[in-house]
Each structure stands twice: as structure tokens, then as C-alpha cells.
Amino acid sequence: xxxxxxxxxxxxxxxxxxxxxxxxxxxxxxxxxxxxxxxxxxxxxxxxxxxxxxxxxxxxxxxxxxxxxxxxxxxxxxxxxxxxxxxxxxxxxxxxxxxxxxxxxxxxxxxxxxxxxxxxxxxxxxxxxxxxxxxxxxxxxxxxxxxxxxxxxxxxxxxxxxxxxxxxxxxxxxxxxxxxxxxxxxxxxxxxxxxxxxxxxxxxxxxxxxxxxxxxxxxxxxxxxxxxxxx
Numbered sequence: 001x002x003x004x005x006x007x008x009x010x011x012x013x014x015x016x017x018x019x020x021x022x023x024x025x026x027x028x029x030x031x032x033x034x035x036x037x038x039x040x041x042x043x044x045x046x047x048x049x050x051x052x053x054x055x056x057x058x059x060x061x062x063x064x065x066x067x068x069x070x071x072x073x074x075x076x077x078x079x080x081x082x083x084x085x086x087x088x089x090x091x092x093x094x095x096x097x098x099x100x101x102x103x104x105x106x107x108x109x110x111x112x113x114x115x116x117x118x119x120x121x122x123x124x125x126x127x128x129x130x131x132x133x134x135x136x137x138x139x140x141x142x143x144x145x146x147x148x149x150x151x152x153x154x155x156x157x158x159x160x161x162x163x164x165x166x167x168x169x170x171x172x173x174x175x176x177x178x179x180x181x182x183x184x185x186x187x188x189x190x191x192x193x194x195x196x197x198x199x200x201x202x203x204x205x206x207x208x209x210x211x212x213x214x215x216x217x218x219x220x221x222x223x224x225x226x227x228x229x230x231x
Contacts, residue, residue, distance in 0.1 A: 014129075031143070032148075036090070037148040043069055071154070079093070091148075093154070158192035189203060190229065
């Protein structure tokens with residue numbers, strides 16, 4: 001019977017740093033709460049017209065696509081349909097996505113990508129994992145855009161989740177595990193591109209890695225469901 005893993009002082013300090021960082025992030029978002037980016041009101045108008053049954057239009061009767069954040073706009077339309085105030089809903093959703101992105105970054109701790117070097121002191125892995133999450137927590141730009149009403153933090157959340165699934169697919173030792181991870185990667189990447197088309201750039205490094213792995217003899221089977229869903 002294996003012994004339960006003991007947590008070191010470093011682990012508790014790391015957890016305290018994360019909680020402190022998240023608290024600071026929320027406080028900074030409150031500081032920027034009164035600001036909404038001008039461009040967000042374009043999405044708000046499209047979302048309002050969609051929710052009110054006029055279609056995805058800026059002016060009723062004019063079929064002009066003047067937004068670049070389809071998924072974000074549709075989500076706001078759904079929230080407005082339920083009675084939510086559009087600027088308030090956008091700020092709340094942006095804040096939730098900013099916190100969720102930090103938590104997803106911490107999820108990389110369950111991958112071998114962030115394995116502590118051999119001979120490293122206990123807790124070294126925990127501190128290594130904190131670099132990216134704490135950089136976000138203490139970034140005023142990240143806090144401001146979370147409150148700005150636009151799709152930035154949702155894009156970041158989806159892209160980060162896609163890369164986490166990508167890493168797990170690359171490291172999985174079973175065909176079933178790879179298939180599930182690739183499927184999660186394909187779904188989150190597809191949603192990221194629906195949220196903003198420029199997120200397609202993140203497909204490039206993944207595609208290069210996959211091509212190199214296939215050339216070295218990896219099976220293509222686990223990739224098929226993800227490719228179908230992504231397409």
C-alpha cells in the first residue's frame with residue numbers, strides 16, 4: 001500500500017501565494033469596474049438586437065457583420081435574453097474567465113511538462129507552476145481587460161485550456177486517454193476561433209508538433225474525432 005503524499009511547507013506557501021494573487025486580481029478588477037472599452041458596445045448592440053429577435057445586426061434591417069467575436073456576442077445575447085444588463089454581464093463574465101484562466105494554468109501541474117528537475121527540493125515543482133498564474137494575477141492589463149467588456153479573457157481561457165489538453169494528449173500513455181485529450185483540444189480550439197478568428201494562429205504550433213509525431217510513427221486514430229469536431 002503506497003504512503004500518502006505529504007505536503008511540504010513550500011506547498012502551503014505556494015497555495016497561499018495563489019490565493020493572495022487571486023484576491024489581488026479581483027480587487028484590481030473592482031478598481032477598473034467603471035471602465036468599459038468603446039468597442040464592447042458594438043458587441044452589446046449586436047447582442048441586444050439578437051436577443052430581441054431582430055437577428056445578428058447592428059441596425060435592424062441592415063445585414064452587416066460588424067463584429068469579430070461571434071461566440072462572445074452570442075453568449076451576451078443569451079444572457080441579455082434572461083434579463084441581464086449587457087455591460088454588467090460582460091464585466092462579470094470577463095472576470096470569471098480571468099480567474100478561470102489562472103486556475104487552468106495551475107492544471108499544468110498534473111503534466112510532466114512541469115516536472116521538477118532531478119534532485120530539486122520538495123515544492124520546487126509547485127513554485128515553478130506559479131510563474132504564469134501569478135504573472136496574470138498581478139498584471140493590471142489583465143485585470144483591466146477582464147473588466148473591459150470584450151472577449152479577451154474568454155479567448156485566453158479557451159486557448160489555455162486547448163494547450164493543456166494538447167499537452168495531456170501528447171503525454172498520455174493510453175489510446176483512450178489520448179483520444180479524450182485530443183477531443184478536448186479540438187473542441188476548445190474550435191470555440192476559441194469562434195470567439196475571435198485570430199486565435200487560429202495557435203493551431204500552427206500544435207499542427208507542426210502533430211505532423212512531426214505522425215512522421216515518427218504515432219497512430220492517427222486518436223486524432224480523428226478531434227479533427228472532425230474541429231472541422
